[in-house]
Amino acid sequence: MKTRLTLTAMAFVCGCVLGQTAQYAAPASGDRWMYPFNFSNGFEITAPTFGAILESGFDDRDSQFLLSWETAASIPNGMGEDKYHVSRVVVRATVANDMIWRYDPTPDPTASFYPTSDPQFVADEDAGRPVELFGVGYRNSASSATWNEYASFSTGVPDPGPAENWRDVFAATLDAGGIATDVSNQVRQRLNPIALAIGSTPLVAPGSLVPAGTEIEFDVDLCDPANRAYFARALDEGRLHLSITSLEPASGGPGGGAGGEYPRFYTRENPSAVSDPSLRVRIELEVRLGEHADVNGDTLVDILDFLDFIGAFGDGDVLADYDGNCEIDILDFLDFFADFGGY
Ligand SMILES: [Ca+2]
Ligand SMILES: [Ca+2]
Ligand SMILES: [Ca+2]
Ligand SMILES: [Ca+2]
Known part of the structure; x- marks a missing residue:
């Protein structure tokens, strides 16, 4: 057996000890109200999140709040996606408008946004619309390497112009391989995407109006391997992009009441x-850097990891959830041994 991580690689780790779980906490490096008629790219002092449900020329998720973190200064990048084992991600955003929108901490079916005349329409069973955290995808000439908060809404169409399906960076679900599906038009496309997280707060009762200053927490579901892979790719790249969005309509519509009752959040430029x-x-x-099979985090993959894994498996300890799907079963056992046997 041998370790594949050289001393050179270890010396490269600054602030993070190889093998051990590192804690990263940081305000967004950039934030952007991603909306076709925002002409102060990146400098807005608040970011509204609202929908233009089934309105031609606009995306259903018309107004999105894009966020970026430059992580490479704190977490060494470029080690390879399989070296980043993310165990916790929580994003917090603070509400800037007062008693305007109603708190809904659970997903609403896409069909609840259909016209009431649609045979597949279902009523929204709880007041309000969830605020959701998604990953992002890119189109036109944009990429994670080049896009920042000051970039234009779209390099692919006249600005302003028809804004449907043309934003350079869009809220998306991504599969484990990083293939993005744009969810900006999930109502007209009849998609039912699952967000990385739904915004929640213990301070407001579901269905109640949300006071300004309320902190909305997005606790990312990392039991989904595609979600873990999203963050592993970002840390490997050294840059993380996320999107906070809501389908709460800006104008009246099915379930939208009188309209205009949507969340608005502080940006970093707000005085x-x-x-x-x-x-x-x-x-x-929270992320552990290094070989996956180094379960005891001492930078070596050896018999001690074997013994720790077997012990944890027998005890039902979370350490034995090797594939990270929040269940401990024979698949974890097989995955660990497949990796361990490679050393
Ligand atoms: Ca900004
Ligand atoms: Ca609802
Ligand atoms: Ca070890
Ligand atoms: Ca498992």
């Missing part, structure tokens, strides 16, 4: 957020 960093969108992330 209040400049003086009080806790108002900025921020992330807390």
Whole structure:
């Protein structure tokens, strides 16, 4: 057996000890109200999130709040996607508008946004619409390497112009291999995407209006391997992009009431957020760097990892959830031994 991580690689780790779980906490490096008629790219002092449900020329998720973190200065990048084992991601955003929108901490079916005349329409069973956290995808000439908060809405169409399906960066679900599916038009396309997380707060009762200053927490579901892979890819690249969005309509529509009752969040440029960093969108992330089979985190893959894994498996300890799907079963056992046998 041997370790594949050289001393050179270890020396490259600054602030993170190879093998051990590192804690990363940081405000967003950039934030952007991604909306076709926003002409102050990146400099907005708040970011609204609303829908233009089934309105031709606009995306259903018309107004999105894009966020970026430059992680490479804190978490060494370029080690290879399989070296980043993310165990916790929580994003926090603070509400900037007061008692305007209703809190809904659970998913609403896409069919609840259909016209009531649609045979597949279902009523929204709970007041309000969830605020959701998604990954992002890119089109036109944009990429994770080049896009930042000051970039234009779209390099692919006249600006302003028809804005449907043309934003360079869009809220998306991504499969484990990183293939993005744009969810910006999930109502007209009849998609039922599952977000990385739904915004929640213990301070507001579901269905109640949300006070300004309320912190909305997005606790990412990392039991889904595609979600873990999203963050592993981002850390390997050294840059993370996320999107906070809501389908709460900007104007009246099915389930939308009178309209205009949508969430708005502080950006880092807001004068209040400049003086009080806790108002900025921020992330807390836990990641272990190194070989997956190094379960005891001592940078070596050896008999001690074998013994630790067997012990954890017998005890039903979370350490034995090798594939990270939040269940401990024979698949974890097989996966660990497949990796371990490679050393
Ligand atoms: Ca900004
Ligand atoms: Ca609802
Ligand atoms: Ca070890
Ligand atoms: Ca498992």
